[in-house]
Amino acid sequence: MHRAIFILPALALFSFGTPAQAASFDCAKARAPDEMAICGNSGLSELDTEMSALWFSYSRVPMLMGGNGARRDEAEAFLTARSACGADVACLRPLYQARIRTLKDQIDQWMTATGKAQN
Secondary structure (H helix, E strand, O other), rough: HHHHHHHHHHHHHOOOOOOOOOOEEHHHHHHOOOHHHHOOOOOOOOOHHHHHHHHHHHOOOOOOOOOOHHHHHHHHHHHHHHHHHOOOOHHHHHHHHHHHHHHHHHHHHHHHHHHHOOO
């Protein structure tokens, strides 16, 4: 229940984009092969939108000292891996799916820990 309350407002922020707008970047400015593949593939664009909404939520989770650096490093590692896929949809799709699972797990862990702390 708490997870839905936390994530749904963030999803709403990104649900009304135009076809030329992926959630995490402006498709009109896309030059890299991975970005152009995402903008040209509705399935990848949807995954990008979902991942961006989850990232928005996760980026607001309070972290202990050093946690923000680790969170930033994970995001940079994803972008590096995404870039390495280039325009290969078969590479990009599972990469996005794994990142989405990881973000959901991290949000769930925080919400579980927060719930236990409040009880």
